[in-house]
Amino acid sequence: MAGIEITDESRPQPAPGVRLHFDDTRKTWVLMAPERVFMLDDVAAEVLKRCDGRSFAELLADLGEAFSATRADIEDDVRDMLTGMIEKGAMDP
Amino acid sequence: MTGVEPPLALLAELTHRCPLRCPYCSNPLEMDARADEMDTETWKRVLSEAKALGAMQVHFSGGEPTTRPDLGELVSHATSLGLYSNLITAAVALTDAKLTELKEAGLAHVQISFQGTEPDIADRISGFDGAFVRKREAAERVIAHRLALTLNAVINRHNVEQLPVFFEMAAAMKARRLEVAHVQYYGWGLKNRAALIPTQAQVQETTRLVEQAREDYAGQLVIDYVVPDYYSRRPKSCMNGWARRFFNITPAGKVLPCHAAESIPHLNFPTVHQASLRDIWHNDPAFNAYRGTDWMPETCQSCDNKKIDWAGCRCQAMALTGDAANMDPVCEKSPFKDLVLDLAEQEAARETPPDFIYRESPR
Numbered sequence: 001m002a003g004i005e006i007t008d009e010s011r012p013q014p015a016p017g018v019r020l021h022f023d024d025t026r027k028t029w030v031l032m033a034p035e036r037v038f039m040l041d042d043v044a045a046e047v048l049k050r051c052d053g054r055s056f057a058e059l060l061a062d063l064g065e066a067f068s069a070t071r072a073d074i075e076d077d078v079r080d081m082l083t084g085m086i087e088k089g090a091m092d093p
Numbered sequence: 094m095t096g097v098e099p100p101l102a103l104l105a106e107l108t109h110r111c112p113l114r115c116p117y118c119s120n121p122l123e124m125d126a127r128a129d130e131m132d133t134e135t136w137k138r139v140l141s142e143a144k145a146l147g148a149m150q151v152h153f154s155g156g157e158p159t160t161r162p163d164l165g166e167l168v169s170h171a172t173s174l175g176l177y178s179n180l181i182t183a184a185v186a187l188t189d190a191k192l193t194e195l196k197e198a199g200l201a202h203v204q205i206s207f208q209g210t211e212p213d214i215a216d217r218i219s220g221f222d223g224a225f226v227r228k229r230e231a232a233e234r235v236i237a238h239r240l241a242l243t244l245n246a247v248i249n250r251h252n253v254e255q256l257p258v259f260f261e262m263a264a265a266m267k268a269r270r271l272e273v274a275h276v277q278y279y280g281w282g283l284k285n286r287a288a289l290i291p292t293q294a295q296v297q298e299t300t301r302l303v304e305q306a307r308e309d310y311a312g313q314l315v316i317d318y319v320v321p322d323y324y325s326r327r328p329k330s331c332m333n334g335w336a337r338r339f340f341n342i343t344p345a346g347k348v349l350p351c352h353a354a355e356s357i358p359h360l361n362f363p364t365v366h367q368a369s370l371r372d373i374w375h376n377d378p379a380f381n382a383y384r385g386t387d388w389m390p391e392t393c394q395s396c397d398n399k400k401i402d403w404a405g406c407r408c409q410a411m412a413l414t415g416d417a418a419n420m421d422p423v424c425e426k427s428p429f430k431d432l433v434l435d436l437a438e439q440e441a442a443r444e445t446p447p448d449f450i451y452r453e454s455p456r
Contacts, residue, residue, distance in 0.1 A: 004312050016240070019201065021175070023147075032177040035270075037102075088315065089269055089312075
């Protein structure tokens with residue numbers, strides 16, 4: 001989608017009113033947003049837990065360390081997931 | 094019934110009292126009086142039961158929920174349970190003091206309805222002089238309090254031409270979400286349908302404008318879109334299926350699968366005074382009446398869309414065909430489709446629509 005670009009210096013964070021939350025009933029991480037809920041898989045949850053103001057480059061380095069992966073292994077998937085969340089208005093770049 | 098999933102959200106109608114008199118109000122024609130409204134402690138128990146049942150969000154609504162002095166206390170209780178709180182408000186009395194209290198209580202999001210993009214039309218539709226200006230000021234205060242803001246643009250024949258201005262207004266107000274919601278023709282809306290319904294050409298134009306705006310405002314504004322589905326080929330997935338994702342609690346404590354469900358006369362809905370929400374959600378006959386696909390007529394049973402639109406809306410089937418178990422009559426497969434389309438087209442074509450029958454607040 002036009003206009004959404006994540007660079008190494010981007011600091012993806014939840015959009016206003018969006019909160020990361022662990023749902024006890026469903027035993028899953030969710031992103032709570034205005035009048036909607038995004039159910040997260042384990043990978044998305046690990047990424048979003050780290051979207052706390054750090055840069056995209058730092059985010060990839062941290063994920064790589066936590067899951068013994070190289071940046072090349074994970075960069076495209078993480079970027080696609082975050083871009084999708086930005087398109088849905090759940091995250092800001 | 095086995096395999097019933099927990100609900101995602103609860104619509105808490107705290108009161109039917111409201112300063113606005115919108116002729117399409119989603120409240121029932123018969124409203125709960127102030128004397129019958131549940132007290133604070135009962136609402137808190139209900140919120141606790143909703144969370145235990147699996148609800149993740151609560152929509153505090155009404156009527157006008159800020160007319161309840163205990164709103165902050167209820168939001169605070171919801172927050173302590175881990176529920177996400179939305180406020181659905183007319184916002185004509187949303188002061189700085191109230192917003193401060195609600196923000197401290199953990200409120201996450203405010204949705205403000207707009208009846209137009211300027212005072213003339215907006216105030217006439219809402220039946221409240223000065224409503225538009227007050228709402229615009231309240232929207233600014235919501236942003237100043239760093240709360241997430243949604244604008245809800247309620248579209249009908251009187252304001253449909255203002256849609257492009259709604260996009261600009263929402264962006265200028267720094268709302269991150271805009272609901273372009275055509276009036277839905279139930280209850281008060283059905284009563285006023287001839288005064289409100291736009292033409293098919295107008296609806297098609299709003300669809301085109303929404304699609305364009307979604308591109309123009311990508312990453313800036315999320316746009317939700319609800320059509321008046323009389324003109325659609327397929328029905329909407331009403332409530333995402335009967336008793337599947339949501340439930341509604343009225344001011345007096347009646348528990349409903351949707352806010353219009355009481356328009357189905359043969360169903361008896363339970364109250365929070367009679368049973369727990371868990372028992373109601375899983376076992377109540379009215380909740381199981383149209384749940385899943387087993388109840389559907391044969392045409393729906395054999396339709397590929399049955400788990401997409403869930404045979405549409407039970408209340409619309411009731412209102413327009415006299416039987417809630419019929420498929421939604423707006424579906425092109427319904428024998429009632431031509432009738433529904435004729436009704437809509439004839440009413441929308443009237444050069445001078447009838448006057449509004451305004452909704453008046455209960456005592």
